Amino acid sequence: MQSVTLVKPNQYSDSVSLMRLSNDVAALEGVEDVLVGMATDLNRELLAGMGAATAETDAATPNDLLIAVVATDKDAADRALEAIEQGMSKKKPGRAEAGAAGETVFERIDQVAELDEGFNMAVVSVPGTYAAHECQAALRDGMHVFLFSDNVSVEEELNLKALAREKGLLMMGPDCGTALINGIALGFANVVRQGDIGIAAASGTGLQQLTQLINAMGGGITQAIGVGGRDLSAAIGGRTMLAALEALSDDEATRVIVVLSKPPAPEVASTVLEVAKGIGKPVVLCLLGRELDADLGALELAGNLEEAAAAAVRLSSGSTPSLIDPFYDESTFPATLASLRPTQRFVRGIFCGGTVCDEAMVCFRSVGLPIRSNIPLSEAERLEDVHQSVGNTFIDMGDDYFTRGKPHPMIDPSLRNRRIVADALQSDTAVMLVDVELGYGSHPDPAGVLVEAVDEANARLAGEGRTVVWIASVIGTEGDPQGFEPQCNKLLDAGMLVSISNIRAARLAARAVTAAGAQAEAAEGRQQ
Amino acid sequence: MIRELFGAEIKAVNLGSKDFADDLALQGVATINLSWKPAARGDKQLLEAVDALTRDDVDAANQEALRRINAAQPYLIGVGRALDTLPGMSQDTILHAGPPITWERMCGPLRGAIIGGLLFEGRTHTAEEAETLAASGTIEFSPCHEHDAVGPMAGVITPSMPVFILENRNGGNRSYATMNEGLGKVLRFGAYGEEVLERLRWMRDVLAPAVSKALALSDGIDLKALIAQALHMGDEVHNRNRAATSLFIREILPYLLQADIPDAERIAVVEFINSNDHFFLNLSMPCSKAMLDVAGGIEKSTVVTCMCRNGTDFGIRVAGLGNRWFTGPAEEVKGLLFPGFTDADKNPDMGDSSITETAGLGGFAMAASIAIVQFVGGTPADAIRYSEKMYTITTGESQSFSIPVLGFRGNPTGIDVRKVVAQDTLPQINTGIASREAGVGQVGAGLVNPPWECFHDAMLALADVYGNAQGR
Known part of the structure; x- marks a missing residue:
């Protein structure tokens, strides 16, 4: 050694x-x-x-x-x-823009501001400890900020958001994964049609799924503003969310507004609710995992991302849209299901995106299936050992625990391959549920990387004479740099069921688990 | 207004993962990817201190400091005896360069200069007796800076030494410095032999009265105007004072000729000034001091009002913190050594002369003094680069001094502690190198920076005092 x-x-x-x-x-x-x-x-x-x-x-x-x-x-x-x-x-700093002035190396934001060439957006993904300092500099120099980094303290976040308010600037983040500003993708984002729907979201992959579904239903986006994962906490009080709503409310191009969040703090939820009710435009509210018994007024409440997209497009176009899900095909589903052994009874959901993981769990919970997770909706559902799936398990591989010292699985999806193979081979696994994110920011070939694990697992399962149901939810559009169709074809060729709607994929998984359970009980009945 | 962003062209600056910059460029967005590294050397506590003081009211305090520095008008108005002239001076006081220091911790050249000073004052007859007296506690050692004065190298000022008197005619404050002895075996490098003492006596008895008489006939000499000209003639008035000394002779000579001075003495005085290229250093230093002292005490200001060293420690003071010292170990000067000397001969950085850098001269003005690189090492491009870099750590530009090669841009002025620590860019000083042996003299010249600790500690202290002030 x-x-x-x-x-x-x-x-x-x-x-x-x-x-x-x-x-x-x-x-x-x-x-x-x-x-x-x-x-x-x-x-x-x-x-x-x-x-x-x-x-x-x-x-x-x-x-x-x-x-x-x-x-x-x-x-x-x-x-x-x-x-x-x-x-x-390999790497060399400087202007990334093609054909731009050559040799100048910029080390600090103020040097860029001094150029006085209208640089108006700082995209910050430096380690969180140093991020507040950089964002403060950007805001003071009159730049809006997209802050991808996490590990920024609550106090720092409050200071930055107060400064942004004072300067009339947009402070997206910390922990903001996705935004589309004037059609430009910041961070992890898909290429979607321009339109009249404006979104303010405290969720990265959730925002990606929402814009993609609106796109697939024929709608379009004005602005998709990420507010950061902690914005709707009690401590931050939804400062960026409220600023974003004010801006979207004043924006003539925006005719319909969608508010999207993982479960917000109750008092913040009611503040946002009150503000949203006062906007003279149709507003769709999608607060995943939170039941609201407040007076909603004219607000529309959506229980999942697909409902939110459908409501927004309906309010925008005046007619109920239908989802075009080009690669969704259930024809092989019954046969695969029938081939499961009685021991195979559970789903293993291995996710890159936290919000889509949440949404799948909410779906399972709504049909009464017990779940466990490393990011549980309630403490009772916490997985004891995050490395060991038990029953219906949903793992967010993008959670801090897994990304310590490693890139996020959306950047390097190979990091979840080992877990996918291991879980697929567990004797009680009936269904493997995974997400695939295309778009800017993501890996250049996420389907290709995923399929390596699927092929390996399938080969080993075949050796044991059995199979599992593979379901993939793909967040991607025709315009994404990875190529939507080739990516989906790779998944189909590996024998996966593919939907562009995460909730549809989750429902299919829930159906499979329910059916597998029924089959197993029937088999047990025969034995007795 | 956030709404104004909607529909506007997005131009992005990216810091962190380069992938985001590449994706933006792919979308046709004008993007600058920073060559980023953590600010403040990655020291979170320091970064928080910087952020806490990155506020409009602190900026305003610094602008006021800059305004006062620019508005100062130091004139050379006379020559006096230290004991009668300097505030807080007593028969038992000996002043030295740099921050406060005890006899035990003094370097060789400073000890030598103090021995010489005691011999010059007639306090003892031998060097050994002088050392005993110096160590006895009878003598009060005090920094020049705490008596409105500055001194090059050892910077020793004893009670009966003559000192230049400068007055800021836009503020009334005064500053003081000894007269420059020339090169070779001199007190400021720690020499205390008979020739050194003889010269000091001549300066006291002949040079000082002559210059004093000449100045009495004048309306004072406008030193800022003189330095402004010298900068356009290739001086940076720290290590190169040839033009400034020549200009000074032009100013003083008519009065020397008119003054009531015996001819033999007049000739000796003119020859003495004319033979010493560094004569003006002892005027550029107090001129800088008089300019900067007016910024001292401005609440919330993070502008540095002095940088100095005693051969052991480097010390700085900051406008918003008044007379507090922030010190760290004096560093080794990197540069060119005279023939016959090696690195082992070098004393650590020494002297109050870095007051010139504090005022935007010296190392900050190297682009005005390209020839200096032959003396301190480096290339003409380096000289320009050093000056350009100093703009990134200063509050603004001089309204009096300018640098021709930089398009007559005003000198970088008003060192901002926040910028120094945030950017990890230390002030650039060019300086002479003393021998670590007392009395050998100068062994070379080169470039040096202050130690990080001074600025680190000052930044934390500033945040401690002003960090919770209201209003951004």
């Missing part, structure tokens, strides 16, 4: 590219473990876990780069170091 640890002082790189590089190098032959990352507390902890910490790494600062390789022999370690060196030299 050969272990090498290096510290490169004052050589900063962004964490996503370093995590990706670590992953790539870890896949090389003879390489046991790799860490390429800035010397943050977390990375030093991970380094200690690898047994690669040194006095030098203990003294390193977050601006110093750590490189650690554990390999079977010296040759493998050298190859790994060389690959890291090559990967590091």
